[in-house]
Amino acid sequence: MSAMLHLYGAEYSVYVRAVRIALAEKGVSYHQTPIDIFNKAGVPDSYLDLQPFGKIPALRHAGFELFETTAILQYIDEAFEGPDLQPSSPQARARMAQILSILNSYAYRTLVWDIFVERIAKPQEGKQTDEAKIAAALPAAKTVLNALEKLADDDGPFLLGSQITLADCLAAPMFDLFLKTPEALALVEPAPRLGTWWRDVSARTSFLETLPQTRQV
Ligand SMILES: N[C@@H](CCC(=O)N[C@@H](CS)C(=O)NCC(=O)O)C(=O)O
Known part of the structure; x- marks a missing residue:
């Protein structure tokens, strides 16, 4: 798939980093928007449309929106070329x-x-x-x-x-x-x-x- 993947979430998050590690292992380039959920002003309303629980990460890719890290990791592995990050047996x-x-x-x-x-x-x-x-x-x-x-x-x-x-x-x-x-x-x-x-x-x-x-x- 050639559309740009957009990853939402601050780099300090372990869950966001898990997704970034998977993207690096697959060799997928992406754009990251650093949503800071611990910001004093609170989680931006526009982000709650994407992730109603106010957690990071979330992604958008080719019109498809997804949150929950395990689902995101599976999607990255299955939607993109690159080494398989899931075993077959x-x-x-x-x-x-x-x-x-x-x-x-x-x-x-x-x-x-x-x-x-x-x-x-x-x-x-x-x-x-x-x-x-x-x-x-x-x-x-x-x-x-x-x-x-x-x-x-x-x-x-x-x-x-x-x-x-x-x-x-x-x-x-x-x-x-x-x-x-x-x-x-x-x-x-x-x-x-x-x-x-x-x-x-x-x-x-x-x-x-x-x-x-x-x-x-
Ligand atoms: N179930 C979520 C958990 C993600 C999560 O807990 N992320 C942390 C950052 S590492 C977070 O957003 N914490 C904000 C909070 O708990 O209010 C997922 O799998 O994506």
Whole structure:
């Protein structure tokens, strides 16, 4: 498809970055409009027409509008030429969907908001860390890491094995933030597959060229 893809969302967002990583892996060029949902003035009304829940990202492509990151990732993989970011076997596809669901349902809130934001982002903004929130999140973080370690393909280096997939695109920006916290060290140490995965995925061009230049959430 030759129409220009328009991506809406600020570069600091882990979900926007997941989409940008997928676009980089596919080699798709796009135009990004940096919608800042944490702006004091609130989410622009015009953006709520595109994403009624006020979250980022959203996209427009050839008259087609879409929100929800997993749907966007699948669309990018299927609508454009370039390397496949989804496996072909039913079991590997189900595994990828399972990991995406774990990331959305359990990892994002725990690793990013309860641990990274409390430990790193809030003090940077002169705000007080809620230690109780971090302490309460640690068992959930351990469950997330144990589950991903168990599900990650033995043969690596990616979560589904030798092929980079949408699961890596979404996991990488979440782990980039979580791994900045001292709490992550003890949890990642007993997870060698995730250690290998992180070393490889964080060295990729798609990861490096999407590093946010400003604050991260
Ligand atoms: N279910 C949404 C979640 C996206 C999401 O939570 N994005 C964050 C930024 S990383 C956001 O917009 N947060 C604003 C808020 O929660 O008010 C998706 O899959 O796209």
